[in-house]
Amino acid sequence: MDKSDPRHALEEAQALAEALRPALHRLYRQLRRESDDPGLSPLHALLLFAIMRQPGIGVAELARMEKLRGPTISGHVKVMERDGLIMRSEPDPTDRRRNGLMATEKGQDIMRSMKQKRTDWLASELAKLSPEQRAAIRGAVGPLGEIGQ
Template sequence: MHDTGDLQELEEAMALAEALRPALHRLYRQLRRENDEPGISPLQALLLVAILQQPGIGVAELARLENLRGPTISGHIKAMEREGLVTRSAPDPEDRRRSGLIATDKGRALIQGIKQRRTDWLAFELAKLSPEARAAIRAAIGPLGDIGQ
């Protein structure tokens, strides 16, 4: 048995989700457009960020982390190696077949450039808003960060 307060809160949350989802989707799409970097796909950029966050991660671990098939990841990793974005560490002494993935200086610089372009675009857009609107966004950062944790 639900009380009417719970039901009202759920209805309010549903309405908020319906209003928020399209705004977040548009923002996400626009931020991804700031990824226009020759020689790297959005998926490869995602993989490179994961490698930067977990230096030495194996291909199988990366596939599990990103919920992709090993052969799919392997092809992208080989392309990223050819571009000089990642390299493999020395083989694991306990499992000679496993070597970890490490981002190169070029890979780190590429991701830093993408992040900077995205930050610059977002700052430019935020500067167009009123001080009150920016304050509302600032106040929403904490609760938005809690979603999905």
């Protein structure tokens, strides 16, 4: 089959996806394990990260973004507020019923700590690789970052 043939590209991409997916899945699981905070569920970490990325996001918008039901998110938001991870901003002047969500200092500290633990673990694992292996990974970072954009 001709390498310029789109079918060849698709077959090659399929084989690459089969090889890459388990490695990425294993890496993701290990990164999560390394930074798990016993006081923060994975869902709360995900929601806190989303709130930090979009300060002032509303509960309904957060639910849509995370593809969860509004009542489900509302319950988690209440728990996260009670735990001091997030707070509600002042009401929106155009819609007094809407309060945006903001990460508290405690929530930000937890997320910074989780990020640092993940970075430290990954750096220590990368340091075990040869310079050539690290160069190959460095070369793949750009294209991997384009997937799903």
